[in-house]
Amino acid sequence: MRFSTSFFRGMNTLKPIxxxxxxxxxxGKSTQIQKLRxxxxxxxxxxxxxxxxxxxxxFPRLRSGFSRLVLQSDGSxxxxxxxxxxxxxxxxxxxxxxxxxxxYILDVLNLRRIxxxxxxxxxxxxIFDRYIYDQLxxxxxxxxxxxxxxxxxxxxxxxxxxSYVLDAVPEVARARKPEYPIDFMHRQRKSYxxxxxxxxxxxxxxxxxxxxxxxxxxxxxxxxxxPSPEPETSPVTA
Numbered sequence: 194m195r196f197s198t199s200f201f202r203g204m205n206t207l208k209p210i211x212x213x214x215x216x217x218x219x220x221g222k223s224t225q226i227q228k229l230r231x232x233x234x235x236x237x238x239x240x241x242x243x244x245x246x247x248x249x250x251x252f253p254r255l256r257s258g259f260s261r262l263v264l265q266s267d268g269s270x271x272x273x274x275x276x277x278x279x280x281x282x283x284x285x286x287x288x289x290x291x292x293x294x295x296x297y298i299l300d301v302l303n304l305r306r307i308x309x310x311x312x313x314x315x316x317x318x319x320i321f322d323r324y325i326y327d328q329l330x331x332x333x334x335x336x337x338x339x340x341x342x343x344x345x346x347x348x349x350x351x352x353x354x355x356s357y358v359l360d361a362v363p364e365v366a367r368a369r370k371p372e373y374p375i376d377f378m379h380r381q382r383k384s385y386x387x388x389x390x391x392x393x394x395x396x397x398x399x400x401x402x403x404x405x406x407x408x409x410x411x412x413x414x415x416x417x418x419x420p421s422p423e424p425e426t427s428p429v430t431a
Contacts, residue, residue: 209241209314210416211351213324215394216359217381218373219366221402225359226322228406229413239317245324249307251299267372276371282331283377290332294342297328301349308351325350326358326388334384340391347392355416356394357409358385365399 212229214222230240246253260266260281271277282293304325311319325346332339363378373381389396397408 208312209316210318210355210413211308211311211321211353212318212413213321213326213353213356214359215324215326215330215357215385217330217361217363217366217378217385219368219370220359220361220399221369221405222322222359224402225357225397225405225409226320228402229320229409232406232410233318241311241314241317241319242322243307243311243319244322245327249300249304249321251296251303256296271370271372273368273371279372283373285333290339293328293332297325297346298349300328301325301346305349305351308353321353324353324356326356326385326392326394329388330381330384332384333380334387335380340387343388343391352392355413356392357397357412358389358394359397359399359405360385361399 214226216222226242230242233240243249250256257268261268264280264284266280267278271279329343329346332343334340334343360382363375363382367373367375367378385394386396388394395412397405397412399405400408
């Protein structure tokens with residue numbers, strides 16, 4: 194179902210709808226964000242897109258430099274023709290994890306400011322390309338300590354209106370975007386499933402791009418429509 198343009202224009206007087214897209218690398222986030230943006234543009238809805246790494250995280254250059262110089266990470270984007278060898282979030286030594294945990298708190302504090310500013314826009318849709326969930330999914334969520342930390346960080350993080358996690362078979366995703374070891378991608382996918390329960394994330398099953406887009410739009414429409422009203426019942430007369 195596609196809503197009329199006049200229906201969406203009514204949103205302009207309301208608070209902005211805040212959306213995030215998450216998932217393992219190669220799940221198709223960029224494609225689905227672009228599809229949703231086109232869908233909203235056709236309806237006359239203004240869209241602001243914020244990339245978590247570029248617009249939210251603190252000290253991105255220092256963090257990238259550390260990954261390249263210390264962890265010997267390949268900073269390029271992997272393609273089927275030219276695989277990359279990333280070594281950043283998949284490096285799981287405890288000193289690195291504790292350092293990231295401190296940085297993620299700073300990220301969340303900055304995120305709170307950015308979300309507050311976004312809400313002041315008063316109209317349209319704000320799409321986050323990745324969110325704090327993606328940072329947490331790279332943590333060893335099978336550890337009780339990591340789960341306790343995740344709960345604390347989730348309590349500090351602004352809750353968005355719709356948070357999508359695009360599911361994907363790790364082998365298929367890696368063939369699309371070869372950057373990280375396959376065992377790490379499997380662990381990361383399991384972490385997203387844990388976070389689904391902890392943060393109320395909406396898992397979008399893997400599928401063809403148009404099928405995935407339909408699921409995303411359907412969930413978005415349900416949010417815009419709001420909960421269905423309870424059916425009225427007639428009083429029973431004796």
